Each structure stands twice: as C-alpha cells, then as structure tokens.
Amino acid sequence: MGESAGKILLLDDDELVLRSLRRLLSASGYFVTVYQSARAFLASDDLDTADCIILDLSLPDSDGFRVQEALAAAGGSHSIVFLTGRGDIPASVRAMKAGAVDFLTKPVEADALLAAVDVGRQLSRSRRKMEEKRASVLKRLDSLTARETQVMHLVVAGLLNKQIAADLGTVEKTIKVHRGRMMAKLGVRTVADLVRLVAVAEPAGEALGPSPTTIRQGHDI
Structure with a gap:
C-alpha cells in the first residue's frame, strides 16, 4: 500500500474467525489487535489510534450496537465495519444510520x-487531519484579544472598517489596528482566507470568543 496500512481492532468472540481475519488483514499490511469481549475492547488504549474497527454484532457480554453507542457516547468518531452471521435489513440500516x-x-x-x-x-x-487542522486554528483563535475577536466576527460578517467602528463605538483608525493584528495572528491576508479559517472551527460548536454584541461599551482592548 506504500504507506503503513494502519491499525485495525477486531472484536469477535469466535476464535476461528479472529484467527482467519487476523491472518488476512496482517497479510495485507495491517497491524491487528484482537478482542473477544466488549469490556476488554472498550477499556483498550488502542481506540484513539485505530484506523478501523471490525465489530461482531453478537457478543457474549454485549452486542455490536451497544459497543457502537458506547464509542459514540465517549466522543469517538471511529470507522466501524460490522460483521455478523445473522444480519438482516433492519440491523444493517440501524448500523449505517x-x-x-x-x-x-x-x-x-x-x-x-x-x-x-x-x-x-x-x-x-481524513478525520485526524481535519482534527489536527482544527486544533491549530483554535490555538490561533485563542491568541486573539476580546476586541480582536469582535473585529474578526464583524469582518467575517462582511462589515467594512467604518461600519465596524460605528458598531463598536470607536474610530476607524483603531479598527484598522485591531484588524491588522488579528489577521497577522491568524496568518491570513484576505477576508476569504479568514472566512475559510473560521469555518474550520465553527462546525463543532466551539466558542470562538465574544460575539459582536458582547462588548459594545468601554475602552478598546
């Protein structure tokens, strides 16, 4: 595959299945770790670095759906491939949804x-790359002062310096200073670049600092 194929976690209570699938996946270049119980699997330190999870639907101490739910509840977004000996359409629809x-x-x-x-x-x-990119963006956003964050919101909203100054009760020259510092800290040159950068952080609902209406009065920060 050229690059390292990655880490696969395999959860199944059938030793023959585990042996067969481990052999197949290992021959394809994957590093495979096997589990026979949901409890051992969910307690594993390998979950955060797994590239894919192969999950049996029927387990002695749980079932695949409960394991899938537990992973989601823990905040994970794992790639899961279900494997079962008694699958049906409702079960497959539930898993895919x-x-x-x-x-x-x-x-x-x-x-x-x-x-x-x-x-x-x-x-x-792809998810890991996006998470790394987003972490970098959030770190840069956290470096902004409250006023710089306000200016950023208003620039993203399409307001001109003169309009931002009127909205925040200050003068255009001061806004230009805040805007320049904000753009430099974020490493962007154009409004289009700024909009794209902010969009990386917003989907997960992170607080990007004070909204444009948070600070209307007082001195510039």
Whole structure:
C-alpha cells in the first residue's frame, strides 16, 4: 500500500474467525489487535489510534450496537465495519444510520472486507487531519484579544472598517489596528482566507470568543 496500512481492532468472540481475519488483514499490511469481549475492547488504549474497527454484532457480554453507542457516547468518531452471521435489513440500516462504514455477513469475502476496511482507514485518516487542522486554528483563535475577536466576527460578517467602528463605538483608525493584528495572528491576508479559517472551527460548536454584541461599551482592548 506504500504507506503503513494502519491499525485495525477486531472484536469477535469466535476464535476461528479472529484467527482467519487476523491472518488476512496482517497479510495485507495491517497491524491487528484482537478482542473477544466488549469490556476488554472498550477499556483498550488502542481506540484513539485505530484506523478501523471490525465489530461482531453478537457478543457474549454485549452486542455490536451497544459497543457502537458506547464509542459514540465517549466522543469517538471511529470507522466501524460490522460483521455478523445473522444480519438482516433492519440491523444493517440501524448500523449505517449510526455511522458504520459497512455491514457484512459471515462468511465474509476477503475482497469485500478489505475494501470496507480501506474505506474506514481513509475516513479515519481524513478525520485526524481535519482534527489536527482544527486544533491549530483554535490555538490561533485563542491568541486573539476580546476586541480582536469582535473585529474578526464583524469582518467575517462582511462589515467594512467604518461600519465596524460605528458598531463598536470607536474610530476607524483603531479598527484598522485591531484588524491588522488579528489577521497577522491568524496568518491570513484576505477576508476569504479568514472566512475559510473560521469555518474550520465553527462546525463543532466551539466558542470562538465574544460575539459582536458582547462588548459594545468601554475602552478598546
């Protein structure tokens, strides 16, 4: 595959299935860790770095849906491929609606499983890249003063310096200073670049600092 294929977590209570799938995935370049109980799996330190999870629907101490729900409740966005010997349409629909990559039945064809795992791997890596980018953006946003953050909101909203000055009760020259400092800290040169940068942080609902209406009175910061 050129680059490291990645880490796969495999949860199934059938030793024969575990052995067979581990052999298949290892031969394809994946690093595979196997689990036979949901409790051991959910307590694993490998969850945060897994590229894909292959999850049996029927487990002795739980079921695949509960494991999927537990991962989601913990704030995870893992790539999950369900594998079951008794799948049906309602079960597959439920799994996919909850974000599963695929829902496969045993005995699974090697090509189908490898294709699903590869999709899961790519999704996981794309998410990690976005998370890293977003963390970088949030760090830069946190470096802004309250007034610089206000100016940023208003610039993103499309207001001109003169309009921002009137809105915040100050003079245009002061706004130009705040705007210049804000753009420099964020590492952007144009309003379009600023809008794109802010959009990276906003989808997850992070507070980006005071809104334009938070500070209307008082001295510039």
